[in-house]
Amino acid sequence: MTGRDDAPLLEVAGLHVSYLTRTDRVQAVRGAGLDVRPGEIVALVGESGSGKSTTAHAVLRLLAPNASLDAGTVRFAGRDLAALSERELRTVRGARIGLVPQDPGVSLNPVKRIGEQVAEVLRLHGLATRRTAPLGAVEALERAGMPEPQVRARQYPHELSGGMRQRALIAIAIAAGPELIVADEPTSALDVTVQRRILDHLQHLTEESGTAVLLVTHDLGVAADRASRIAVMSQGRVVESGPARRIIEDPQDAYTRRLLRSAPSLTAVRARPRHAAPAQPSEPAEPVLVTAENLVKDFPLPRGRTVRAVDEVGLTVHRGRTLALVGESGSGKSTTARMILRLVPPTSGRIVFDGEDVTAAGGAALRRLRRRAQLVYQNPYASLDPRFSIGEVITEPLRAFRVGDRASRAARARELLDRVALPAATLDRRPAELSGGQRQRVAIARALALEPDLVVCDEPVSALDVSVQAQVLDLLAELQDGTGLAYLFISHDLAVVRQIAHRVAVMRAGRVVETGETGAIFGDPAHDYTRELLAAIPGGDARIGAPGARLLEERT
């Protein structure tokens, strides 16, 4: 689209948005500015709290009720949207600017059929009559790449997978043929392979129709792959913007550089010293801590049917090492880990923990296992009791196992906080006062309180910002260094796995399809599915040092 560098389609300038909280007014966006030319993809990148989503929503004036657009202009096709009335805005929303929202799981009305929801856009803007709307909806679904669009149109959202729901939302966004699509983290909630297919399709679709896209993402890899230009936001301001290649290869702003350094998908090839990184894959084998043999888990379905979530899985975790369990949602990786922790009873199979068969352990034996195997959850916002102080959170395992007295437990809590690099003053605070990264540190401190042999980390960094992710991964590696602590690390993110794991087991549809040393899996994957997963890691086009980085030059 080199021939279309005319006036910008969207031009945001001096945008100020603030949120009114119970106590005061918080400035979320302070003077942000960016522009999008017709037909181009511009990525708006930043961490949570940077104001990128607020900026994107301000374009459509879809702000929360407690938010106010204090200053600035949003010029779209010659009109200032910031000055339009609600009635005038309704003729722009959906018709000329489409929105692809963040979480496909909750962004469709659960009580309306898919077709109805797509048809609504056409009906609202007078693009179809009651008779022709259903047909138009099916057509839009087909363009959005929905398989069997006629069948899907008659289904409800809960009957579709996450990827199909996102396609339905894309159909809603493109149905009226808009000039601009605002895509707010459109694939963050999806598996990497699905993410890639959907972004491919969105890109193809917009290239074909000449639609411009404002792509909001926290993932610099996604931005580098898809956008012709990138705008980086931090603390409510656009700190840097320019052609995608220039931003990735020659960042000017300190914040952009920091973001690039911590983006796992972009650093995958860059040599990065890690305490736990496997120096030589063939170092002498550590003693075995956990062995799982032929694990099977069936879940009952209505009418006496069952579904096999885990199918004949075998794993070995060594002391002092990290085994990563990789797979997409529904692959059975969490269920496998929960069986090893004996939180879910296996249908069949055998689990041996430090020489002892714990498959059917109960009473005292199970309690011993609970003490030696701990769990760090995915979401630090939900896994800490909001009414507990941090001190109470960390010492709860000690109290549960009656370890020490009050004074020694408090001393242990301080020591643990120090180990996870939090100040001792944190002890008296509540989870709500901490950031996501700090909370996950607390969760790790809690898991370590009883000095376990095994810690199962279930997607421990996927709810965190990239720069925080890197810190937490560093911490995990540091804690393992020189101790016999073993990690079973569950993740869907291969880029993260590469940084922390010694060995990797790839799961798909309940089975382990490939196991091996991390270097071998990444360097020479044997199974097709592993290769597909590797290829789906975003940032592939811009990975630093990667030869032949095709950087969508035709569009810059």
Add this chain to the structure above:
Amino acid sequence: MRRYAALRLAQAAGVLWAAYTVSFLVLDLLPGDPVSAMAGQGADQAGIDPAQIARLKSQYGFDEPVPVQYAHHLGRALRGDLGDSVSAGRPVTSVIGEALPSTLQLVVAGLALAVLLGGGLALAATYTSRRWLRQLLLSLPPLGVSVPAFWAGLMLVEVFSFRARLLPAFGNGGPRGLILPAVTLAIPTGAVVAQVLAKSLLTTLDEPYVQTARAKGAGRPRIHLRHALRNASLPALTVVGVLVGQLMANSVVTETVFSRNGLGRVTAAAVTAQDIPLVQGVVVFGALVFVLVNLAVDLLCPLLDPRIAAAGGRRWSPA
């Protein structure tokens, strides 16, 4: 869906049986039986022939062991026979049947008013963008819940009948006579409906799919009525099912305040007279109405939310 309906039906039958059994046991454990009560009325027991009392007791079956009485009564109840009222000397079902139409009118009118007023209030409070108006409207339901039915009834009579002379204060005088009792009955129930629906609407309006609808270009009325209301009405509908019980209980007070004939008056009289078969009949009948209404609510829910039928009453999720 069929499995879901069968499950609900079985539950309904179970509740009904439990209500019958509990009421039987509780009433049996109470001191005194109707025969002794009748015999003792207004005079000392000395003047009455013990043999006569024994004969009456055996006539009503009070001399048999409790399990036998229970089996006997349950068997009859299953055939629709709840026994004879001691004080009226007629079958319990016919006493209830006679009082029913008037009460039914009152409860149905009260329920309809409660849903209309409560639902309307909730919609208005969540629709307005004026903060003060929303706060004012949202402060009404707690007030409505805390006002006792008899006091509200007396105030309404004072204002509309004695001062304004618009509506009759007492009796069964046609539709106009129904207005004040129905309003009295609707106040506490409507307040709860308003509270639940308003809360549920506010939560629903915060859902991401509402934003999707706004992004399509939908206006406020459409979002409120087409997108949010149907999703938000489920908790309110469930509460309405439970509130029918409260409505029937309040109808006892309301019928007394407004001197209306009906089930409420019958209940009050039966309790005073220790007319155990009649009291039990009212309890079982109340349970029947309650169970039927809630069965209707349960069967209505899957029509409002397709996810309920899909779950079939049992939820399955792979960890």
